[in-house]
Amino acid sequence: MTLTDLDLTPRPEQAAEPLMTLNGIRQEFPASGGRTVHALDGVTLEVQRGETLGIVGESGCGKSTLARAALLLRKPTAGEIRFDGADALAMRGGRLRAHRQRAQMVFQDPNDSLDPRYKVLRSVMEPLLAAGVPRREAKERALAALEAVGAPDGAAGRFPHEFSGGQRQRIAIARAIATEPELVVLDEPTSALDVSIQAQILNLLLELQESKQLTYMFISHNLAVIRHLSHRVAVMYLGRIVEVGPAAQVLADPLHPYTAALLSAVPDPDAGRRERIILQGDPPSPTQRATGCAFASRCWLATEKCRTEAPPLVHSDVAADSHGGHLVACHRPGEGQEALRLGLRPASSTTV
Amino acid sequence: MTATIATTDALAVEDLSISYGGGTPVVSGVDLRVGPGEILGVIGESGCGKSSIGFAVLGLLPSTARVEAARLDVGSRPMGDADEEDWNEVRGRVASMVFQEPMSALNPCMRVGAQIAEVLLVHGLADKKAAHARALELLRLVQVPEPELRARQFPHQMSGGMRQRIVIAMALAANPQLLVADEPTTALDVTVQAQILDLLDQMRRTTGAGVLLISHDLGVIAQTCDRVVVMYAGEIVEEGEPAAVLANPSHPYTAALVASIPTTTTAAREDLPMIAGGVRDSDRATAGCRFAARCAFATDACAAPQPLVQVAPDHTARCWRSTELSLTTRTEVTA
Ligand SMILES: Nc1ncnc2c1ncn2[C@@H]1O[C@H](COP(=O)(O)OP(=O)(O)O)[C@@H](O)[C@H]1O
Ligand SMILES: Nc1ncnc2c1ncn2[C@@H]1O[C@H](COP(=O)(O)OP(=O)(O)O)[C@@H](O)[C@H]1O
Ligand code: SF4
Ligand code: SF4
Ligand SMILES: [Mg+2]
Ligand SMILES: [Mg+2]
Numbered sequence: 001m002t003l004t005d006l007d008l009t010p011r012p013e014q015a016a017e018p019l020m021t022l023n024g025i026r027q028e029f030p031a032s033g034g035r036t037v038h039a040l041d042g043v044t045l046e047v048q049r050g051e052t053l054g055i056v057g058e059s060g061c062g063k064s065t066l067a068r069a070a071l072l073l074r075k076p077t078a079g080e081i082r083f084d085g086a087d088a089l090a091m092r093g094g095r096l097r098a099h100r101q102r103a104q105m106v107f108q109d110p111n112d113s114l115d116p117r118y119k120v121l122r123s124v125m126e127p128l129l130a131a132g133v134p135r136r137e138a139k140e141r142a143l144a145a146l147e148a149v150g151a152p153d154g155a156a157g158r159f160p161h162e163f164s165g166g167q168r169q170r171i172a173i174a175r176a177i178a179t180e181p182e183l184v185v186l187d188e189p190t191s192a193l194d195v196s197i198q199a200q201i202l203n204l205l206l207e208l209q210e211s212k213q214l215t216y217m218f219i220s221h222n223l224a225v226i227r228h229l230s231h232r233v234a235v236m237y238l239g240r241i242v243e244v245g246p247a248a249q250v251l252a253d254p255l256h257p258y259t260a261a262l263l264s265a266v267p268d269p270d271a272g273r274r275e276r277i278i279l280q281g282d283p284p285s286p287t288q289r290a291t292g293c294a295f296a297s298r299c300w301l302a303t304e305k306c307r308t309e310a311p312p313l314v315h316s317d318v319a320a321d322s323h324g325g326h327l328v329a330c331h332r333p334g335e336g337q338e339a340l341r342l343g344l345r346p347a348s349s350t351t352v
Numbered sequence: 353m354t355a356t357i358a359t360t361d362a363l364a365v366e367d368l369s370i371s372y373g374g375g376t377p378v379v380s381g382v383d384l385r386v387g388p389g390e391i392l393g394v395i396g397e398s399g400c401g402k403s404s405i406g407f408a409v410l411g412l413l414p415s416t417a418r419v420e421a422a423r424l425d426v427g428s429r430p431m432g433d434a435d436e437e438d439w440n441e442v443r444g445r446v447a448s449m450v451f452q453e454p455m456s457a458l459n460p461c462m463r464v465g466a467q468i469a470e471v472l473l474v475h476g477l478a479d480k481k482a483a484h485a486r487a488l489e490l491l492r493l494v495q496v497p498e499p500e501l502r503a504r505q506f507p508h509q510m511s512g513g514m515r516q517r518i519v520i521a522m523a524l525a526a527n528p529q530l531l532v533a534d535e536p537t538t539a540l541d542v543t544v545q546a547q548i549l550d551l552l553d554q555m556r557r558t559t560g561a562g563v564l565l566i567s568h569d570l571g572v573i574a575q576t577c578d579r580v581v582v583m584y585a586g587e588i589v590e591e592g593e594p595a596a597v598l599a600n601p602s603h604p605y606t607a608a609l610v611a612s613i614p615t616t617t618t619a620a621r622e623d624l625p626m627i628a629g630g631v632r633d634s635d636r637a638t639a640g641c642r643f644a645a646r647c648a649f650a651t652d653a654c655a656a657p658q659p660l661v662q663v664a665p666d667h668t669a670r671c672w673r674s675t676e677l678s679l680t681t682r683t684e685v686t687a
Contacts, residue, residue: 267571
């Protein structure tokens with residue numbers, strides 16, 4: 001099966017109101033020398049009910065910051081978050097506690113959510129107790145969650161260090177689903193695992209999504225994993241979304257040169273040696289906020305306009321299906337991929 | 353300086369075994385050959401013994417480790433009975449290492465130009481002035497922009513990708529015959545990884561150094577290597593050209609490993625074939641097939657010792673059933 005054969009119906013309930021809407025999220029951090037890190041530079045995204053929205057980008061582009069903002073773990077500098085129609089950033093007290101049950105997180109390192117000093121049961125019960133669930137019911141639901149993720153028998157009464165990395169991640173997933181959330185944000189959940197263990201966790205996530213009708217925001221720097229799980233994909237670069245759309249479109253017909261370069265840089269065991277775009281240099285520091293396109297310093301298509309005028313994230317006529325919600329922030333959409341397809345060598349490409 | 357273009361093998365290892373603290377060997381019966389200018393990939397999941405091999409061929413294992421080999425030739429030097437003094441002469445000069453974490457190989461308090469020059473000074477291969485000139489030349493070779501400026505910087509002033517270039521420059525300084533690269537791009541982003549792999553590929557062509565490239569990433573191996581060995585529980589289970597081994601595996605473990613990874617051709621959102629269970633210590637001690645406990649095709653006969661058998665020209669697998677099984681990497685290979 002090739003990518004182009006993939007089912008193009010992107011998500012279960014395309015027309016319905018999104019479960020979560022992020023609007024113009026900005027997150028600034030103070031940096032040394034009085035400078036400012038623009039970790040999120042105006043992120044606007046919708047998360048549809050029942051979908052997996054994949055977020056991909058290289059380290060430091062703001063993925064984890066976005067996850068924390070979406071889960072109200074850190075208040076963004078600016079922007080709006082609507083969850084099921086309600087203004088999430090305005091929630092306080094009991095409403096906020098109720099909301100936290102509905103949106104949970106799985107981290108790359110399961111130790112971030114499992115306290116090594118306590119037996120597994122206590123960690124899995126913790127979000128339930130925090131939400132005010134009575135202890136007995138919390139225990140029952142925690143045990144049910146452990147069973148749902150296929151944790152080993154008797155896991156509840158053991159300590160996290162008694163488990164392998166893959167089993168610990170299973171338990172962290174149990175903790176995240178114990179409150180029966182609608183949204184689970186997964187931040188690189190398989191990045192530290194061996195590939196055979198990764199397969200087990202990915203299969204589990206697919207199964208849980210189906211059986212519990214979960215919505216996933218799935219963050220990874222691994223494009224193949226993103227491709228495997230996602231209905232839609234958002235590509236981030238330097239705190240901005242540069243492209244978003246149905247996975248089958250974005251990953252087969254990328255419109256943004258960065259997406260094209262990223263796809264071509266991923267070594268694929270099936271593809272072996274092939275023509276690649278090799279980008280020069282590193283992403284610029286997020287303390288330097290680009291006036292124009294954030295990618296201009298590494299883009300082989302950059303023009304004067306790119307350096308002065310920030311391209312908005314908009315529908316493009318070049319998109320295979322311009323009504324399918326495929327958005328791109330680029331003044332020259334589709335040209336990067338076109339060059340590869342025609343066998344033209346972008347200035348920075350080589351065959352290895 | 354040593355010969356610029358090597359004519360002997362960069363590495364020739366026969367029947368290498370490694371154990372720690374008198375325990376069960378974590379590497380056993382490993383044969384490796386890296387020709388001049390060749391990239392040999394070593395692939396396998398964590399704990400299968402990849403790094404132990406990398407350290408062993410540079411004499412870098414701790415004193416608790418026991419290394420046995422029928423042959424251990426690094427470049428033109430037989431190192432089977434080498435002592436620390438012999439290794440000191442070889443390391444950095446005949447063979448050198450690139451690690452996953454460039455900072456582990458760099459001195460944070462020393463300008464990078466001086467660090468590169470020091471490699472030559474330590475081995476008495478150049479005087480101060482010549483070493484400095486060669487450092488700049490090496491920075492140019494590994495495509496560091498503005499080499500004069502960069503030479504005067506400290507490691508912390510550089511990105512991860514730039515630091516890895518510096519480490520590669522240091523590794524190449526004395527024109528070694530062998531470069532051991534243990535997960536050299538695992539800590540880097542994919543666009544930077546592509547740059548570093550491209551650089552390694554160019555370097556082996558221009559310097560003629562052979563490369564032992566250790567990685568857990570099948571894509572990296574497929575893209576970069578001339579030959580690949582697949583390790584399982586301390587043994588080589590399959591060997592050949594990456595295109596043959598990864599696209600047409602002959603060992604059930606390789607097939608299962610390849611199948612478990614999502615790629616451009618796996619069906620999205622469908623279950624990935626899994627390898628059940630894990631490696632147990634006892635698997636390393638068994639006389640028979642070490643994969644038997646997890647293999648979908650195991651029979652009683654698999655308890656017999658499994659030699660590497662030829663399945664095609666230049667393609668071997670350690671499984672007596674490898675020629676009769678039709679393994680596919682895209683369907684369920686586990687029971
Ligand atoms: N708490 C913080 N304080 C200061 N800077 C931060 C903080 N968290 C993240 N950053 C910076 O914000 C940027 C985005 O980081 P992050 O969201 O972790 O990226 P990613 O998850 O994509 O690797 C980086 O430059 C990072 O250094
Ligand atoms: N210094 C050491 N002392 C004891 N055991 C070790 C040491 N280094 C590695 N091992 C063990 O040897 C086995 C192989 O490890 P390693 O060579 O690091 O594998 P890989 O690089 O493939 O992950 C593992 O079981 C590991 O725990
Ligand atoms: S806007 Fe210009 S610089 Fe930015 S990605 Fe598009 S072509 Fe490149
Ligand atoms: S020898 Fe037997 S157990 Fe081992 S890989 Fe072959 S079929 Fe499987
Ligand atoms: Mg992160
Ligand atoms: Mg290792």
